[in-house]
Amino acid sequence: MDVMKTGIIDVGGGFRAIYGAGVVDRLLEDDVRIDYAIGVSAGSANLTCLLSRQKNRTYRFYTGYAFRREYASTYNFVHDRNFVDLDYVYGTLSNHDGEDPLDYETVKNSPTEYYVVAAEAETGLPHYFPKSRMHQDDYDICKASSAVPLACEPYVVDGVPYFDGGIADPVPVQKAFDDGCDKVVVVLTRPKDVLREQKHDKRPAAILRHSYPAAAQRLLERYRTYNDEVALAKRYEAEGRVLILAPTDLYGLSTLHKSYEGLNLMYRRGYADARAVADFLAD
Secondary structure (H helix, E strand, O other): OOOOOEEEEEOOOHHHHHHHHHHHHHHHHOOOOOOEEEEEOHHHHHHHHHHHOOOOHHHHHHHOHHHOOOOEOHHHHHHHOOOEOHHHHHHHOOOOOOOOOOOHHHHHHOOOEEEEEEEEOOOOOEEEEEHHHOEOOEOHHHHHHOOOEOOEOOEEEOOEEEEEHHHOOOOOHHHHHHOOOOEEEEEOOOOOOOOOOOHHHHHHHHHHOOOOHHHHHHHHOHHHHHHHHHHHHHHHHHOOOEEEEOOOOOOOOOOOOOOHHHHHHHHHHHHHHHHHHHHHHHO
């Protein structure tokens, strides 16, 4: 009898991604084990903590450290062209001697097959970093995956500049099945029946086009890619192969805007919705 391969995708979404933090904490509490994971943007931080088995760690980041100027601020953007200081998040705080270190050894030894999605700045194409590219105090692949165009400069890994993975493969459900998954949990951070619109990407894409035209084009087309991939996930869901978890309200949160109340509401929603995962994967 073949053993079923289970997977999870967390699409990220800036501060909305605390929904996925709630999902991860519920999975850890229920001791749900998953064979395969793909993290996009902030979703990579959530799923890294699924592998490290560190319950509440990402919650502390979203509701505590994220309110510090060093973490995300206009000051950062003015002085360093990065609204979110990715080196602070994934280095100063997360290194072995940091304030809230990642348990890298547990990540390394986890049997879960794990990928982090980033977009190549020069080509706009998705790049799927394997877990083996992550090392103690070297979480550059998460930084690259989270480098939101214009809000952050592209992050360079092994000589190649990258932007946020969400502009290249925002909901990599087909990759999960191509890689052999039988059932996949898809964690969205927008209501699943709300289409993404192009209008918010037009101005950033126009600015980005001067330096990274291919990435700008992918950004301009992101709304279509996202909508098509969510539609695909829904088709798989109708077949019983996918479980989509998604909030019904954004609670005033966006990629770069947050409130303490909204963050907690979104976290609790993700935590509650994730109760369905164990039964879905067990069937």
